[in-house]
Amino acid sequence: MGDFFGKLTAQQKHETERQLEVYRNGVQDILPEAELKNKIAKSIFQNQPLKIKLGLDPSAPDVHIGHTVVLNKLKQFQDNGHIIQLIIGDFTGKIGDPTGKSAARNQLTDEEVMRNAKTYFEQFSKVLDMNKVDLHYNSAWLSDLQLEDVIRLSASITVARLMERNDFSERLSTGKPISLHEFFYPLMQGYDSVVLESDIELGGSDQHFNVLMGRHLQEHFQKEKQVVILMPLLEGLDGKEKMSKSKNNYIGVDEDPNNMYGKTMSIPDELIPKYFNLATDLPVKEKQQIAEGLENGTLHPRDAKMLLGKTIVRMYHGTGEADKAELHFKTIFQKGAMPDEIPEAEWKGVGEVLITDLLAGLGLLSSKTEARKMIAGGGIRLNGQKVGDVQMLVKITDGLVLQAGKRKFVKLRLSTAK
Amino acid sequence: MGDFFGKLTAQQKHETERQLEVYRNGVQDILPEAELKNKIAKSIFQNQPLKIKLGLDPSAPDVHIGHTVVLNKLKQFQDNGHIIQLIIGDFTGKIGDPTGKSAARNQLTDEEVMRNAKTYFEQFSKVLDMNKVDLHYNSAWLSDLQLEDVIRLSASITVARLMERNDFSERLSTGKPISLHEFFYPLMQGYDSVVLESDIELGGSDQHFNVLMGRHLQEHFQKEKQVVILMPLLEGLDGKEKMSKSKNNYIGVDEDPNNMYGKTMSIPDELIPKYFNLATDLPVKEKQQIAEGLENGTLHPRDAKMLLGKTIVRMYHGTGEADKAELHFKTIFQKGAMPDEIPEAEWKGVGEVLITDLLAGLGLLSSKTEARKMIAGGGIRLNGQKVGDVQMLVKITDGLVLQAGKRKFVKLRLSTAK
Structure with a gap:
């Protein structure tokens, strides 16, 4: 040539x-x-x-x-x-x-x-x-x-x-x-x-x-x-391994807006700039400003993540759905006094698990019996969605947030132990 | 099975x-x-x-x-x-x-x-x-x-x-x-x-x-x-490397009886039993007797080699040619007072060489001029054959025997140096 x-x-x-x-x-x-x-x-x-x-x-x-x-x-x-x-x-x-x-x-x-x-x-x-x-x-x-x-x-x-x-x-x-x-x-x-x-x-x-x-x-x-x-490779929700289906640490482009938004909120703070950089279509300048804001403390990580979640939902579902997902998140989590830091609990294994086993297994509730009662009473939420079925099978995903009552939260972390 | x-x-x-x-x-x-x-x-x-x-x-x-x-x-x-x-x-x-x-x-x-x-x-x-x-x-x-x-x-x-x-x-x-x-x-x-x-x-x-x-x-x-x-692999005439065309240390099954016989006579003594074993069709018992004879000194290596040469010629050219090749060898070498041990001289390189260069180079004669004279006078033999042409090109082979006059012999050894 x-x-x-x-x-x-x-x-x-x-x-x-x-x-x-x-x-x-x-x-x-x-x-x-x-x-x-x-x-x-x-x-x-x-x-x-x-x-x-x-x-x-x-x-x-x-x-x-x-x-x-x-x-x-x-x-x-x-x-x-x-x-x-x-x-x-x-x-x-x-x-x-x-x-x-x-x-x-x-x-x-x-x-x-x-x-x-x-x-x-x-x-x-x-x-x-x-x-x-x-x-x-x-x-x-x-x-x-x-x-x-x-x-x-x-x-x-x-x-x-x-x-x-x-x-x-x-x-x-x-x-x-x-x-x-x-x-x-x-x-x-x-x-x-x-x-x-x-x-x-x-x-x-x-x-x-x-x-x-x-x-x-x-x-x-x-x-x-x-x-x-x-x-570059994008790390998954766990912030450690490359995002992949087999590690179950991914945000699918076909996922519904609320899941997409919620999963985005679960990424570790230090990955925020990288996600903006590699996974959004924002102009280069805006990406730089966000990174600087996080660096010098003028931008709160939670606010940055909310913008990230909204941007990603907008890219795959449009502006209307993005606004709705943001509102949903604010309603459920923020108005529900979601703490800035949700405690994490490790979970071994992937695939699907009974909601009652999960609640007891993660230590959010003391027993499956208690779990069944709370579900029946409408007190359990999974990624902000109310759970109505005690037989519900939950697909295990890193970063999944469970809520029992108004104040008890736990974020699932996939155990890296094999 | x-x-x-x-x-x-x-x-x-x-x-x-x-x-x-x-x-x-x-x-x-x-x-x-x-x-x-x-x-x-x-x-x-x-x-x-x-x-x-x-x-x-x-x-x-x-x-x-x-x-x-x-x-x-x-x-x-x-x-x-x-x-x-x-x-x-x-x-x-x-x-x-x-x-x-x-x-x-x-x-x-x-x-x-x-x-x-x-x-x-x-x-x-x-x-x-x-x-x-x-x-x-x-x-x-x-x-x-x-x-x-x-x-x-x-x-x-x-x-x-x-x-x-x-x-x-x-x-x-x-x-x-x-x-x-x-x-x-x-x-x-x-x-x-x-x-x-x-x-x-x-x-x-x-x-x-x-x-x-x-x-x-x-x-x-x-x-x-x-x-x-x-x-097992059969070593070539040099007794060191595997017999192969590229090393030029071989006896071809298509070679004429006298060459075949002469080349066989040039192998190192310690290889005689192995050649009998791998390259002849003699009965196992006979092979064992030969090996024992060589071991305890009742069989002279030269006699064993003559039997080997005759056997190999017989295998590829028949009994008649084998007898002739043996006779030829006896006439030329033994009646010509060929010593039991022919001195060896190293030669570097393969391919073809002028007979005069070879005679002088091996030190059998002191100069090419002398070589030309002796050839003209009929005093040079190559593997027992009289050489008549001063321009003769000799194909270099390990074990090739040159004779000048009645008593001067030299056996060519290919140099292993590269």
Whole structure:
């Protein structure tokens, strides 16, 4: 790729710099940034959009705001007229776990893949204009590869290089088995970029190795190399682990407004600026002011969180629902003399639990009998909602708030012990 | 596989033991021997031959007596009515070196593969009855494998297991690159056994890892597992390195009788019993007597070597040629007062060298001028043959004997220094 920036008019150069500024915001890394600038310049010079790739695992279609960190970045590219390439990794999904060891990685049927993809798109449509998205299923090219192609592909990469991937080297050194086929997943993901001639690939910072593989393989196949943009990982409600469905520490983009708002209120204070930065569409300046206000004490963390909750609900449910969720929260918690600091209690295990077991188990009430009585009397609230059914099954979530009567509160913390 | 030995008649049991005794002779290892016994018993019980596999690299069709160690063992199976499966590994040969780094590993065309295979068969026919051999080209099944099959195949093996192969672990620890595609070669070789349902696979002891892979993959595909028979490696004429074409320390099965005999005479004395054991078809008892004779001094090493040379020539050229080669040797060397111990001289480099350079370089004569004179006067012999041409190009071989006049001899030793 030649130097395109040098060929631009002053106005075009200004537009290049403007876009670069937008894309740079909030990223963890751009590899390499000089190439990104030149790619933007090229797209302006040739009046051709860039192709921005994101790979998706078809087995886990529940989108949470951890995923939106990347989606929000994609939206910035889409807003400037570039093409978003979404790749459904159906090929590996259909193979499942060929070692047969992981029950969690079942083989997906074509139907399941389509259904999961549809679920993705519905959720993605809250951030991206899905009509403009370029959609692909990678089985379209991967299922045609033959052993000879695989060997040629594999010849471009050394074992030592693969071992640089953190989890591989760690597993090898601790004696945990790595099946040979696992070495293919980064190669397949990279090969997608070769086929689609992607200009840029986005990924969370934990995808560092995999997205760079696309760049490596494009070079091997003598194509223009993609630029890699790594986004920071958003911690979940527990403030410790990466937000994920399996850790049950997430805010789903499909959750109802009150849950979304309530869960946002449960994040640790120190994460507030990061959530604003990565999970909201507020202007950069406003994000900076909030961070400064928290820093110098002119903004109370609870007020900042309420703004955060309202913003997130607004993004996925609109302004009307956001106002309602705020009002609901104020009515239930604040007027109910919710303390600034809710005591926390640890809970082991996930899945669903009987409300009475939960109330007794968390120590909020002394027995299940007492729990049943209070529910019958209308004295129990779960995330601010009155509980009417003594048989209610509660889905365990980190940060879930239980209230008994007017003054007794407890916030559930998932135990990290296994 | 159930217990078949237990179902046999006394006579059949005896036949099983007899075969086992034959196969056991001279091997380095049988993995596991109990299974071999039961497989023999099964073949007798069901009156079905066993399938004995040998894989061949189609890029190096020059067969030397190092290869015959395995061929002689195959012949024992063939003599008992079992089926020899020869697999031409044309699939990898046709891919060549996909990293493009090794000029030595060019891609072979179909024609070249066929020509090389033909050369193999002509040479193998000196040991095996090729009409009874079951011949396969592994591209027949490997070129049909798709990425999905490759992934399933790879899932059966861990990276740690592959790293157990000596050269892999050594290369990784010394920082020498291993291309990922190299991990496939043992898998492909093993998959051949799955497809062909081999009962037994033979290999040199350096093939330990690769032939066990066939057993592993058969188990993975829920087939009866092959038994692995490892043969010792035969050192070359230098007595140090494994016999191989690239080390130029070999006796080719296609060489003319006098060369074959002469080269045999050049092996170090301590290798005589091993050569008898692995490279001749003499009865086990006779081999033992020779070893004992050498041990207790009743057999002179030179006489043992002459018997060895005669036996090897007889195996590949028949009794008539063997007698002639012996006579030739006696006439030239012994009647010419060849000393019992010929002094040795080191020579660096391989390829072809002018006879005059060789004579002067080895110190047999003081100058090239003197060398030219002696050749003109008919006083120079190379491996017993008179040299008539001062421009003669001599192909360097370890153990080559040069004679100047009646009493000056020198035996060439290839320098191991690189």
